[in-house]
Amino acid sequence: MITAAQVKELREKTGAGMMDCKKVLTETNGDEEKAIELLRERGIMKAAKKSDRIAAEGLVETYISEDGKVGAIVEVNAETDFVAKNADFQAFVKDVVKQIAINNPASVEELLSQKYITNNALTVQEVLTNNIATIGENMSIRRFKRIETTGKVASYIHGDGKIGVLVDMENADETLAKDICMHIAAAKPEYLSEKEVPEERVEKEKEILKAQVINEGRPEAVAEKIVAGRLGKFYSEICLLDQEFVKDPSKKVGELIKSKNATINSFIRYEKGEGIEKKEENFAEEVAKQLK
Numbered sequence: 001m002i003t004a005a006q007v008k009e010l011r012e013k014t015g016a017g018m019m020d021c022k023k024v025l026t027e028t029n030g031d032e033e034k035a036i037e038l039l040r041e042r043g044i045m046k047a048a049k050k051s052d053r054i055a056a057e058g059l060v061e062t063y064i065s066e067d068g069k070v071g072a073i074v075e076v077n078a079e080t081d082f083v084a085k086n087a088d089f090q091a092f093v094k095d096v097v098k099q100i101a102i103n104n105p106a107s108v109e110e111l112l113s114q115k116y117i118t119n120n121a122l123t124v125q126e127v128l129t130n131n132i133a134t135i136g137e138n139m140s141i142r143r144f145k146r147i148e149t150t151g152k153v154a155s156y157i158h159g160d161g162k163i164g165v166l167v168d169m170e171n172a173d174e175t176l177a178k179d180i181c182m183h184i185a186a187a188k189p190e191y192l193s194e195k196e197v198p199e200e201r202v203e204k205e206k207e208i209l210k211a212q213v214i215n216e217g218r219p220e221a222v223a224e225k226i227v228a229g230r231l232g233k234f235y236s237e238i239c240l241l242d243q244e245f246v247k248d249p250s251k252k253v254g255e256l257i258k259s260k261n262a263t264i265n266s267f268i269r270y271e272k273g274e275g276i277e278k279k280e281e282n283f284a285e286e287v288a289k290q291l292k
Helices: 004-014 018-027 032-041 087-103 108-113 124-135 174-187 199-215 220-238 253-259 283-291
Strands: 057-064 070-078 119-123 139-148 152-158 163-170 248-252 263-271
Touching: 004 018, 004 032, 018 032, 032 199, 057 087, 057 152, 057 163, 070 087, 070 152, 070 163, 070 263, 087 108, 087 124, 087 139, 108 124, 108 139, 119 124, 124 139, 139 163, 139 263, 152 174, 163 174, 174 253, 174 263, 199 220, 248 253
Parallel strands: none
Antiparallel strands: 057 070, 070 139, 152 163, 163 263
């Protein structure tokens, strides 16, 4: 039996109508993932999904070595935006990302066990614990990545630490590197090129596109050709080199890079809180809990 809570959750995630959500959940025996696929196939799913909204607070920060050969990016989370504006918290995040670039830890656990870059008497974990006690809010180092290259690393921070980007490029001047960083921040590419997209992701998209074509009343005989055409749009949404350049949509990023005789080796884009769902509390209920 499909519950009202299941229908409500699917509706919040997809923006589809209550009856449509109930129908696909019934057809998929309550499997939310399959239900979302059905909504996509039928063209019902809305572009804006509440579940995609950023929930967690904190900062994304980057660091690049003086010679531009090493770069690092980190996301450190806190409970409120107020803490993200705290000078001590900001200083801690800057120290941590520099430590990642210099010491090259393999994991968050290894990073936490290292001696703190500006105070060797303490570990990173001990400094983090002290900050939690002093500032009065829970904090955690969620994730990080480090790039070491024969080219040069460029970085960009947007919205006071909301989004951070690292790009590893060859033969790119400062202006081009900055433009590519800002494009990545705005356009949210997931992969550099089509060849990096996992085959299972492509096959799943083909299945969904084919179902959409058939549901539109097109004959199955021509569905494959239509799907092949629409797959290009799929790549242009998720692959950096296939995206229209935000400052000049008449060019694709790949065309721009080629015209400058430059190369993009890799990129990293972090958005504060992406993929984290923040628990929503009912204020009246929370007060009642405190009184009890």
